[in-house]
Amino acid sequence: MDHRPLVLVLRTGTQDAREYLLRSMSTRYRLHLVSSLDPSWEREYLDGWTIHDSRDPAQALAVAAGIEGVSGVLTWDEARVTQVAHIADGLRLPGAGQQAAQWCREKNLTRRALDAAGVPQPRSVSVSGADQAVAAAATIGYPVVIKPNDLLASMGVIRAADEEELRAAYTQLTGYKVGGLPDYVFRPLVEECVTGEEISVDSVLFEGELTVLCVARKTTGYPPYFAEVQHMVDSRDPLLADAELHAFLQAAHQAVGYSSGVTHTEIMLTAEGPKIIEINGRLGSGLIPYLALEAIGVDIGLAACDTACGVRPVLGGGLGRVAGIRFLHPEQPGTVVESIRFDEAALDPAVVSTFLYARPGSVVSPPDGSGHGRIGYAVAVAGSAEECQAALDSAEAALLINK
Structure with a gap:
């Protein structure tokens, strides 16, 4: 018999962005997928699956209760965080709790x-x-940022320098269509526009004790939007062992009542000190956990499985590398893609993978706050931040559209 604990996973995502998680998680855990789509590439990593939307918490709990031997439940999908907490509470499994999940x-x-x-x-x-x-x-005082209350990936986050820009941004934000949620109602926030260096921190909490797993240095662009352009993870980043940052994160998680699971916290390092942008009750997106695996040797997916099953996380480390991802965007609005490829000969050897979202026939534009605009990405792994940055620059230069 296979004695590995069974973990319920609500939704997966695209193969390029999530396969590495299922691959590593399946080495120590049996995985049962709950998704509205019939699994394809996921099947080799699964013990089983159930076709179900899981949007309704009560229905999701009923489905989970019918699956025998579940030891834990998790998701990295922002739209399923509260459902996971509902299932965990209903089945008396470890988890953040419904209040903490909702507050995040x-x-x-x-x-x-x-x-x-x-x-x-x-x-x-x-x-x-x-x-x-x-x-x-x-x-608050201008400039301000207007943002939706409960979306992700910087969708609808817009900077406004004055009243005219704010009114235009409000109209634009509330006019967006949210895929899969035709009845979605925007509840915007208007916030102080804090400046400095933005980072994200993936952490794991076990019995209330927080451990920093990964610090990603973030680059954004395309103002007045905040499109994520690049993430860089350095195994030697001093913030990984910074006591003040650790205490700050611990206090923030205690404030929202989060004591069990993996979180992704976005922080602005301002001249007055760190300020919380948001706390997400899930691991990071944008392949940040993959960067952590390649740079540090920390497996955030396995840490999520461990805590979901009430097991103290087993953490890796010691690789001593730097990993980064560069998201690529078109230069001009309304670009018709006739052909798109990377010039392989021009790629730095440190570029370990590339991926293209855009296909011939696509019409693409730079980010406009709608969550769209990416046409591809490149990942590099090197011995230093400078080498990694140079490799990512080479990838951007090697992207050929209609050439």
Whole structure:
């Protein structure tokens, strides 16, 4: 018999972005996928699967209860974080708890909890109309950022320098269509625009004790939007062992009641000190866990399985490398893709993988806050940040569109 614990996984994602997680997780755990789509590439890593949307928490719990021998449940899909907490509580499995999951899922609730605990963060006001947004900005002071309460991947996050830009941004934000959610209602926040260096930290919490797994240095672009352009993970980053950052993260997670599981926290390192941008009750996206695996040797997917099953995480490390990802975008709006490829001969040897989203016939544009705009990416692994940066630069230069 296979005595590996059985972990329920709600949804997966695309093969390029998530296969590495299932591959490593399946070495120590049996995996049962719950998804609205029939699995394809996932099958070789699965013990079984159930076709179910899992959007409704009560229905998702009923499905999970019918699967024998579940030891843990997890997701890396932002739209299923609260459902996972509902299932874990219903089956009396380890987890963050429904309140902590909801407080991380909704940014306005995060703000309230952090404010009550005195954890530094941008000033923030929840609004329900353009006039309220303008009034909030008058209190906060321009420039401000307007953002949705519960989306991800920087979708709908827009900087506004004055009232005119804010009104235009509000109209643009609330006019977006959210895929798979035709009845989605935007509940925007207007926030102080804090500046500095932005990082993300993937952490694991076990019995309330927080361990930093990975620090990613983030580059954004395409103002007034905040499109993620690059992530860099350095195994020698001093922030990995920074006591003040660790205490700051511990306080933030205590404020939202999060004591078990893997989280992805976005932080702005300002001149006044670190400020929480958001806490996500899941591991990072944008292949950040893959960068951590390649640079540090830490397997965040396995850490998520461990805590989901109530097991103290077994952490790797010691690779001593730097890994980065560069997201690639078109230069001009409305670019018709006749051909697209990487010039393999021009790629630095440190580039370990490339991927193209765009296909011939696609019409592509730079990021506009809608969550679209990426046409591909490249991943590099090197011995230093400078070497990794140079490799990613080579990949961007080697991307050929209609050439």
